[in-house]
Amino acid sequence: MPLGALRPSPLVEQAAERLREQITAGHWPVGSRLPGETTLAKELGVGRSTVREALRALAGAGLVQPRQGAGVFVTATSPVEDWPTRLRKAAVTDVYEVRMLVEVQAARLAALRRTDADVEAMREALAGRRAASEGDDAGFVDADIRVHAALVAAAHNPVLTDLFAEFAPALRQGLIDLLDLLSLRAGEPRHGEDSHIALVAAVEAGDADEAARLAQAELEATLALLLSPGKGAGTGEEGDG
Structure with missing residues (x-):
């Protein structure tokens, strides 16, 4: 399922939302590894720094977890409420x-x-x-x-x-x-x-x-x-x- 390029506006928020939609829809199941930053940036049409910030937002919501040297993995399909x-x-x-x-x-x-x-x-x-x-x-x-x-x-x-x-x-x-x-x-x-x-x-x-x-x-x-x-x-x- 292609992610699709984003509109120019708050790109980090848009990127985080697009990735969240993919996770909650089950495109990346719990335990799976997300594509690398370069791949995600290309699919979303943004820079790697935007993807990095979006992933941090998802980690804060409890959806993903970075693992040193291994990548970013899905840990939940619904965000943890603050x-x-x-x-x-x-x-x-x-x-x-x-x-x-x-x-x-x-x-x-x-x-x-x-x-x-x-x-x-x-x-x-x-x-x-x-x-x-x-x-x-x-x-x-x-x-x-x-x-x-x-x-x-x-x-x-x-x-x-x-x-x-x-x-x-x-x-x-x-x-x-x-x-x-x-x-x-x-x-x-x-x-x-x-x-x-x-x-x-x-x-x-x-x-x-x-x-x-x-x-x-x-x-x-x-x-x-x-x-x-x-x-x-x-x-x-x-x-x-």
Whole structure:
């Protein structure tokens, strides 16, 4: 099956896509060796450097693997999804369980490592959450997430911070949906404010055990709502979480 010459535009992306199509269609089965760079470049009508970059992209997607002195071999017929994509597709309850592990430990570390600037940032985020209670659910959820982001940042662990940043977009819509589904703010616009104040106070006081306990209790309460039959399990998350 001829590959066909490419149009002049982002050639690396086009080359990678054309090669991906051949792999997913089974033209080169798993375990087979791809033609050399010179051959591929000739068939695609591009330079060897373009082919080399395209192959690197395919290797990053888990489709091929270069072997020193042997060539490039097909390792899969479908790309490996990156972490943000997998989070977006995952059930919100699964993501939430992992978030609990991350945030409870973050609360413990924050209590041990927080600085005056961290405390001020958490207090400002709490004030922002209180102000947002007068608005719509989306704004309230965003303000809520900022409180938790400030707490995680106070742990001063860049890996925890990055993990939370990855979770936030995957959970945001679920939080909004659950607030709407359960009407949690109908009679309590500042839903969950007391637990947030207590959590920030424990971090400020340097009480690691209490901070971890409060974070665990708060997140477990939200997870219980997510898992309740007919309450949106797997589809969203509460806005105080």
